[in-house]
Amino acid sequence: MNVPQTKLSARYPLDLPVWQELKDHYRTKMKRADMRDMFKCDKRRVERFTLDAGDLHLDYSKNLINAETQKLLARLTCEAGVPAAIESMFTGKELNITEERSVLHVALRSKMSDQIALEVDGVREIWGVLTKIESFVEAVHAGKIAGEGGKRFTDIVNIGIGGSDLGLVMATNALRPYWRKGLRFHAVSNIDGTQLADLHSELDPATTLFIVCSKTFTTLETITNAQAARAWVKDVLGEEAVVRHFAAASTNHAAMDAFGISPEFRFGFWDWVGGRYSLWSAVGLSLALMVGIDHFKSVLAGARRMDMHFRTAPATENMPVVMALLAVWYSNFFGAESQAILPYTNRLDRLPAYLQQLQMESNGKSVRRDGRPVKVKTGQIIWGEPGSNAQHSFYQLLHQGTRFVPIDFILPVETVGEGNGLQQKLAIANCLAQSEALMEGYSADDARVEMRAAGVAAGRANSLARHKEHAGNRPSSTILFRALTPAVLGQLIALYEHKVFVEGTLYGINSFDQFGVELGKHLANQLTAVVQQDEAYNGRNISTTALLKRSR
Numbered sequence: 001m002n003v004p005q006t007k008l009s010a011r012y013p014l015d016l017p018v019w020q021e022l023k024d025h026y027r028t029k030m031k032r033a034d035m036r037d038m039f040k041c042d043k044r045r046v047e048r049f050t051l052d053a054g055d056l057h058l059d060y061s062k063n064l065i066n067a068e069t070q071k072l073l074a075r076l077t078c079e080a081g082v083p084a085a086i087e088s089m090f091t092g093k094e095l096n097i098t099e100e101r102s103v104l105h106v107a108l109r110s111k112m113s114d115q116i117a118l119e120v121d122g123v124r125e126i127w128g129v130l131t132k133i134e135s136f137v138e139a140v141h142a143g144k145i146a147g148e149g150g151k152r153f154t155d156i157v158n159i160g161i162g163g164s165d166l167g168l169v170m171a172t173n174a175l176r177p178y179w180r181k182g183l184r185f186h187a188v189s190n191i192d193g194t195q196l197a198d199l200h201s202e203l204d205p206a207t208t209l210f211i212v213c214s215k216t217f218t219t220l221e222t223i224t225n226a227q228a229a230r231a232w233v234k235d236v237l238g239e240e241a242v243v244r245h246f247a248a249a250s251t252n253h254a255a256m257d258a259f260g261i262s263p264e265f266r267f268g269f270w271d272w273v274g275g276r277y278s279l280w281s282a283v284g285l286s287l288a289l290m291v292g293i294d295h296f297k298s299v300l301a302g303a304r305r306m307d308m309h310f311r312t313a314p315a316t317e318n319m320p321v322v323m324a325l326l327a328v329w330y331s332n333f334f335g336a337e338s339q340a341i342l343p344y345t346n347r348l349d350r351l352p353a354y355l356q357q358l359q360m361e362s363n364g365k366s367v368r369r370d371g372r373p374v375k376v377k378t379g380q381i382i383w384g385e386p387g388s389n390a391q392h393s394f395y396q397l398l399h400q401g402t403r404f405v406p407i408d409f410i411l412p413v414e415t416v417g418e419g420n421g422l423q424q425k426l427a428i429a430n431c432l433a434q435s436e437a438l439m440e441g442y443s444a445d446d447a448r449v450e451m452r453a454a455g456v457a458a459g460r461a462n463s464l465a466r467h468k469e470h471a472g473n474r475p476s477s478t479i480l481f482r483a484l485t486p487a488v489l490g491q492l493i494a495l496y497e498h499k500v501f502v503e504g505t506l507y508g509i510n511s512f513d514q515f516g517v518e519l520g521k522h523l524a525n526q527l528t529a530v531v532q533q534d535e536a537y538n539g540r541n542i543s544t545t546a547l548l549k550r551s552r
């Protein structure tokens with residue numbers, strides 16, 4: 001492929017003088033720094049290391065940084081060309097150089113008056129598609145668009161995978177208190193067929209609307225699941241019913257034609273919307289159906305609010321930039337391999353999974369924008385679970401293990417709807433207790449004294465003290481907000497999208513392609529024929545051949 005030279009003047013981290021200065025700063029001052037001392041010496045630490053953007057408050061004071069780190073990281077932002085990269089995104093420059101595309105998910109949540117890249121093909125169509133979504137959603141809610149026999153739809157089934165599933169499922173779960181009465185939501189993504197099989201016993205096809213979501217409309221899992229759902233509807237209701245029970249979001253109109261999606265039930269988007277950045281496009285149709293168009297628009301408005309902050313705030317006050325800098329600081333100087341995402345609301349139970357794709361598909365790259373090997377650590381490994389579930393699972397490792405895992409705690413102060421009593425207060429207390437425990441720790445001496453006071457014999461207290469010790473000095477940030485409303489959710493998602501982009505820019509990589517998923521797909525296609533037809537396999541690897549034999 002003839003890849004054009006980057007339109008962005010990429011500057012690579014190891015060539016930047018400030019990278020070396022950060023290395024020295026880490027080695028001489030921060031490697032052995034103790035946050036507890038830093039809090040004691042700097043009474044303004046919380047003030048210095050907290051930020052507000054829209055409805056989100058970020059406290060990053062419990063991190064291994066000081067004023068000098070902050071200065072050096074801000075310089076890194078400038079020297080790596082982050083402000084220019086941000087502007088390139090908002091002005092529709094071809095940031096995705098390998099696929100020769102602009103990256104314009106920000107346009108999807110803009111107002112036309114914001115004039116974001118209106119000259120790029122398709123951008124002016126955004127608001128027309130949104131109006132079409134609005135009419136569709138309202139007609140479904142009013143029962144004007146209905147299932148076979150005029151029955152109102154009671155169940156929405158999104159069929160999609162990756163970017164056509166994860167964000168949507170995460171957001172729809174997050175906004176459950178806003179669900180329309182009488183509508184239930186389901187998602188089918190995986191190839192093995194069990195999700196759809198489970199729905200067979202649960203749903204009545206006559207009241208079920210399937211939304212096939214696929215940017216390409218060629219993805220094996222999605223097309224296989226969609227065909228299986230189509231066959232089910234056809235079996236139960238007849239071929240003529242199919243057209244009333246399937247809507248789709250895609251850029252591939254020919255494939256939607258071939259599937260039999262009627263023009264009124266199809267919603268287009270454009271190649272400059274990356275799959276993992278597509279929730280804001282027609283891919284959000286199921287979400288709009290579940291929460292209603294006004295709440296869907298509030299999600300978009302929330303994201304726009306974060307976009308405006310991201311575009312205009314200086315580096316040290318720019319929330320996505322600060323979070324990206326922390327990620328670079330920990331991955332490349334402290335050697336952190338992963339980052340834990342710990343939301344203290346079960347409504348965000350799919351946030352870690354969504355962020356896995358966002359971060360790891362975007363920045364899991366080993367080649368720079370100029371095609372040369374990247375020599376820094378890219379792509380944090382993201383993992384997590386909602387607290388306090390996770391406290392009873394893997395927090396042991398976070399508190400006393402040998403690995404270095406920076407954490408993002410995500411904390412709503414109130415729940416939306418019911419449940420603002422004792423349980424919500426307990427959630428707040430647990431979240432704050434964890435970040436404090438991680439940082440302050442618990443010394444072996446304190447453990448010994450407490451055990452002695454509780455009557456434990458001196459010998460036993462001495463031998464147990466080390467086991468009870470929490471070293472502390474373990475970093476975390478806390479993102480706090482009042483409640484998980486649609487607007488707040490939009491801000492939160494946009495925050496992480498921009499964080500991932502800034503990180504990629506700092507590394508000099510393209511965060512918007514995903515060639516790394518292609519080889520496996522290609523081999524799966526070859527193997528599918530072999531598995532189906534029971535053929536001999538002359539693959540490249542004898543272990544695969546042996547496993548295949550065994551599976552037969």
Ligand SMILES: O=P(O)(O)OC[C@H]1O[C@](O)(CO)[C@@H](O)[C@@H]1O
Nearest residue numbers: 162163164214215216219275517
């Ligand atoms: O929306 P599509 O085209 O079905 O793709 C689904 C997902 O597959 C991927 O291409 C990776 O396999 C993702 O980037 C994308 O979100």
